[in-house]
Amino acid sequence: MVKINSTSTSTLVSVIVVVALIFPEVASQALSPSDSVADNVSDTIRQSDSTIRVDPLDHFEKYRGGFNITNKHYWSSVIFTGVYGYAIGVLCLLCGIVYGSILAITLVCQRNDRRVKKVFPCNYKSCDLSIPLAILLTTFAIVATGLVLAGSARFHSEAKTAVNIIIKTANEASETIQNTTGALKGMESNLMEANVTAETSVNLDSTTEKLDDASANIEKQARKNRRLINKGLKLVFVATTVIISMNLVAVIALTVSGVLRLRRALYMLVILCWLMTVVCWLLFGVFFFLEKFSGDACTALDNFQENPYNNSLSSLLPCDELLSAKSVLSDVSAGIYDLVNKVNANISAMQATSDVNLAHVCNPFSAPPKYLYQPENCPANTIRIGDIPKALKPFTCPNAIDGSCDSLYYITGSQYTRVEAYTNSIQDVLNVYPSVEHLLECQLVTEAFSQVLVNHCKPLKKYAEMVWLGMLFLAVIMVLLIVLWTVKTRHEHRYNLSDGSVEPHFAPTKALESGTVKEIEI
Template sequence: MGFISNPFFLLIFSSLPFLLSSTFPLSFAATPNIIRHLRDEHFSAFDGKGLTARWKSTMTMKMAEESAAQNSSNLILAAERTRRRDPTDNFRYYNGGWNLSNPHYFAPYIFSFVVLKLGIMESTGYASLGPFVTAVLWFIIFPMWVFCMCIRCCCCPRKTYGYSRHAYNLSLIFLILLTIAVIAGGVFIFVGQARFEKSIANLISYVLHRVDTVVGNIMDLFNNMLAAKDVGIGQISLPEKQKNDVDQIGSTINGVYQSFRDFTTKSGNDVISFLNPLKLILITLATIVILVAFLGLLFAMLGVECLVYSLVMVGWFIVTITFLVSGIFLLVNNLVGDTCVAMNEWLQNPTVDSALENIIPNIDNQITKKILSATKDVTYGVVEVTNTYISNVSNANATSNAGASYYNQSGPLVPLLCNPYNEDDTDRHCAPNEVNFENASEAWEKYMCDVSLVGNCVTPGRLTPLGYKQITALVNVSSGLYHGMPFVIELMNGTFLKKTLSDLSKMLCSGIEEYSMWVFTGLVALSTMLMFLLVHWIVYSEHRRCRAYTKKTDAALYWKKVSC
């Protein structure tokens, strides 16, 4: 196999994968003018019209799209980064920005192989085509090369006597170094995959925590409202208006709870269903590559050529799979990059409608306003129940014939509880002689009296222990409602969502994007090193066979000469 022993042929063939893997992604990002010219000719040929007419039509369409985008109230996220030709829309430019619910956003990624025929490689989305093209070329070229070598070996056999000691030693050194490099690449894949998975797990954990925070706060608020519905002291209870508010808001809050729970379940299942196969593929691939590299070195050094060539064909298939998987990770990295840009742009304009709200569970402003209004109404009603009891019973100078309102109360008047709202739900300032939610229980304790067996006060005071327990329970309910409203306000004005996306942006862009690039780089390096290793298995086997044949021939000649 003369070509194999030629160092220039070996250098060119071994460099081909590296040149392909490094050239395609770079060349796709920056298209030469000649390719753009060819591209325009291809597009003008689609409708049978001239280039000028096609150019005018394209410019008119572009101006119309830009005008529509300017007139739209929605924020187009990552518009520049995602502006690329859409194969599903007659290769017009996609101007919808980052939008995971729009199939046209994914079209340039999914159908990126189509644009190879047209020479349209100007978008970052098409940069991910490089590993796939390399995989196809390798899958076709390498077996053709091996087949040609086999044909030449069978049809044009040559003498194998004689070998270069330096070439043999050099091929052995390269074989060992490449084997070590491939094993190191496999270990790098293990580390990158573990860190990528951990960053994904941290992201999911954070999202679930934030969703649980929303659900927990909303349900706590609703539980307080249910408790407020049943409050009452004696004949005094919550007005019917507030009871109706609780009934009406119950279904609304339950709907919010279900939407967040459904989102959590679906998102978690989607991520797991995507990551688990990918994780399995990476671990299996890295393990097989390390095993094949070790066995290849062992069989090559032992001179078991049939097993070496069998491993060459196995390695040929593994390299193809590895490049395909690296292309998937490059797609993931590009999608994560788009998302990072989209999040950062949204954080600059958090109040503008955008595609981000379509995939993140968020409570509609009308719903939050409804919850807020009902909470204020119920809070107002519970405080009024408390103050009515204090004014009409505890602070009343009732006589013994007043029935249940008389329990021999006497002494200083009990201060009223400050109502934070007026009847029309507007904010209200506390009067100087009123107590608030924080100090009411402590302040009222001073007005409690000792009671007899029948429940009447036997010491000065206006609150029996039972009455004190009942009104402090009302304070706890109204306090829970009042302190739960700031969270509802955060949901309504977007503060909670902005904080969540700000944290997600940091986690996504510093973790997942970085480690997905780790895995991609490791896969490309592993594929390239394995390519070199496959070639050097053949090279070393050739040198070893020549060396063994030469030594055997020399030994035979020597013993023949001695015997003579």
């Protein structure tokens, strides 16, 4: 009989050792950082993002760096797209301050001025259209408020969902690395027990530490980014909801005070609504830039789908580096493929020269040159690498004191333990092989981005546009309302209509006939 301990056992051990030597190279290359990826993004890709805008931080020169959330000049340029809202808001604030100052000076001067004015030449109640117009504008303001609140809620929901998809992908990548680390740690322990060279053990240990650090860093960044992004989204949503709701209450109260002629409350509400109008213009600018940012992000995701290895996201997702490690992973596949074939050849030789009936080992990889991992294509009469110990168990010598067994057994107990440890380790590596392959090919990221691009990009842009359009409509209505009530209150004050009504007092008939109109004192 042919002894398994001199052929099959050594071959199986060789499989594990080769993978132990090659697999760390894959991990180290896949996880190695790059210092030059951001500089390698082509100008063509950058320009296709349509992010060429004025950058106020660069002396108002054009920003041409593409979509890059790590670049302050990108943020400066995209935030500056809402300059119309910011500028009008500041202008409203300044106009209000100037008008308020002039009005205060005028009132002070009028206290010492006893000049008289002519009575308004018609019945004030019959010619006043401000109340119906104010009610109409208030109705429009209510409609605009509903539009803003609905759009803001949907924008917040879509943005939060998209962020959760990205964070989930990061967690899956971290989990893949952790699984790989677990397999390598088990392999390292087995190699130490088998007295494999110290250099190999050190390489595995170094790679395991790198993987642990990378996994911890991904989890840390994912938690940090999730917290910061969710906090930012919640801040925008809550601030918008609270401000617009307060604005709605103030507008309704303003109209009610105007209709009921509550002069003091009307003055206070005009000032409050003026301040709210300034905020509405600023929020218009904010959501205008958020709509542009959403468009930039979606364009970048679309470019990533077309070419994951050279696009404006390469500074954040170095898929080209991960792709370079794919060749090393291919070497692992080729090595396992060749060695499993050798094991099966030895088994066939044994079956031809003895009565030993061992099942052949499943080769999980396809034939060269692709070496695709396809364990589902294994024949039904083969076993996995991880099941080899079960097949060898009946042929194992349980108590080999002097290293020899009787003729009924083929391998010693120590050899069986060694094969069991190695085959379990290599099976663990094969179990995480698909995940590692997806990680190296950026499949996790591509699938996540595809989901965001297909299901959430258009709604994000749609609802951001819906909010800024509603905010623009509301801000214009607010300006008209404030102007209307300001003119009305100024007019009433000028003609001393403190009781809310005007009844013209004409001079006696003789005075009218002589063309002289009685003057009243202000």
